[in-house]
Amino acid sequence: MMKMTQLSKAYRTEVVETYALRDFCIHVREGEFVAVTGPSGSGKSTFLSIAGLLEEFSGGEYQLDGANVRGLNDKQRSRLRNEKIGFIFQAFNLIADLNVQDNIAVPLRYRGFDTAERQRRIQESLSRVGLSARARHHPGELSGGQQQRAAIARALAGSPRLLLADEPTGNLDTQMASGVMELLEELHRDGATIIMVTHDAELAARAEREVHIVDGQVIELAAGPRLAAAAAHA
């Protein structure tokens, strides 16, 4: 589904070159639920940005759904991002001026879907996250958990091949976080490929696989060490 090989990302100034990712390799298969963990500054967010085609990388290879993304221009990257990737952010990032259904319509409009198709997909995704009754509510009128569900609905509406979740429960209380996590697990059971960045070892443990990043490199944990690491973290 997505494969990064020897990928590097360097931030350069006139005097110093800092590597956020170096010799970074990861392979996520179709239908996998991968948790990405690591200390602050380890490169998790940079990985997610590059995976989501929001940021370019300095070296190596990145294949998304069989396509090599190196050298794509802005238009091609944006189209790929729109068609194949769904984002779920820690801060939800719903557009405050738009109600829930208009927020969900944003990626669908860039995709070029007509009104009927947009409506069908909006209803379907809202129904999937249990927010059909809140379609005309603005983000400010929803709880944090509902906002994140709306954001998940927006991510799902375009039927993406890959869901990228950046601390999806980071701004939620335990109960709401649990609800969102259950939703992600449900999506995974339905076949979605999910990469979730999290600081929370318990949430990471609920993923199918955990990838630990330290100093811009991947340390993949097996099932045993994962649980131990989770316990240590807790």
Added chain:
Amino acid sequence: MFSYYVSLAILSLRRNVVLTVLMIAAIGVGIGASMTMLTVFRAMAADPIPNKSRQLFAVQIDNWGPRSSSSGGSADNLAEQISYTDATALMNAHAARRQTAMYATGAALTPSNPDLRPFKVHARAAYADFFPMFSVPFQFGGPWAAADDEARAGVVVISRALNDRVFAGANSVGKTLNLEGRDFRVVGVMARWDPVPKFYDLNNDKYGKAEEVLIPFTRAIESQMPSWGNNNCHDAIGAPGWEGHLHSECVWTQFWAELPAATDVEQYRAFLNNYAAEQQRTGRFHWPPHTRIRDVREWLQYQHVVANEVRILVLVSFSFLLVCLLNAMGLMLAKVMGRAGDIAVRRALGANQAAIFGQCLIEAGVVGLAGGLLGLALTALGLLGLRALLSESVTRLTHFSLADVAIAITLAVIAATLAGLYPTWRAAQVQPAWQLKNQ
């Protein structure tokens, strides 16, 4: 996507009302100031007879010689008008397809309706060709015939306004108009005809109204109707009395020729020079032929119809617009930077840079449209202010036409869009990864 972007622009403008009002005000004030001056400038510089301005020629003949240059003559040492002697000679020559000598005059009009008191009317003495030459439209009747010129007939063509005043707007063709105790038969009533500027005679009031009565030149001369226009006699006043005035070298008549083709123009130039040369041979002129013909546009330029002060004011007002746009640009930039988070989200959801650019540019256009509407209102106020300050004839330049409305709106949208280019470019450059990390 256009309608989507327009709806997003309206949403965005509603979000921060203060910034929006400031942006619209900046553009509106700039548009109001520049359009006020531009409206006046356009009226001053307008081609008053666009379909014939390249075919109608004002005629100038130097009948004073080099001595006039030291007595306040024009730069090319030619007077703007010609003498009666030359005017009648040129009329008799019939060297152009159509031609007319003319002069401004006037008379006291005594209405046949006893309820109306006598009043003065401005009149113009001209030949029958005046009407087809200047494309004068008629409400009733038509121009007098060339035979009426020869017969010095007592006929008149009157303006629609005068017809409304004296004949209550009825068809007055065939009715009698009493001017200075003499009866004239109305042969035509002009429809609305009011060229601005009054190109055919710029001597007294460049932007004044067209005359209310037109009378055959020959009849006016026979009736000794005095010139109400500019009489310039230099030092050649001549013999006293009406006949002395007619045969003097005073210049007080205007002369126009219609020359449809380039060959006609060349032939007429040659004719004029031959005429002046003949005057030299006969001993009237003591200098080489010095004549000139100018079409309407050249004539308006030659006569400085648009004052340099007005040009400067237009420049100043557009400079002010530029300052307003720079302010609007700063406000737009602040607005765009305040929305960097939303832009980053849109980028993450699949918007490419061109889509963001288009969205923000349309928002700038919507601001421009609103600014244009405000600018229209301010232009109307500005023109009202000018009317209060300027003379009556100049207020004729302060009419706001549909074309001016279109110009104001177009100017505002283009100006706001241009002002929005840099903020829009900055919006398209927003780095989504960086923005989303820092939200």
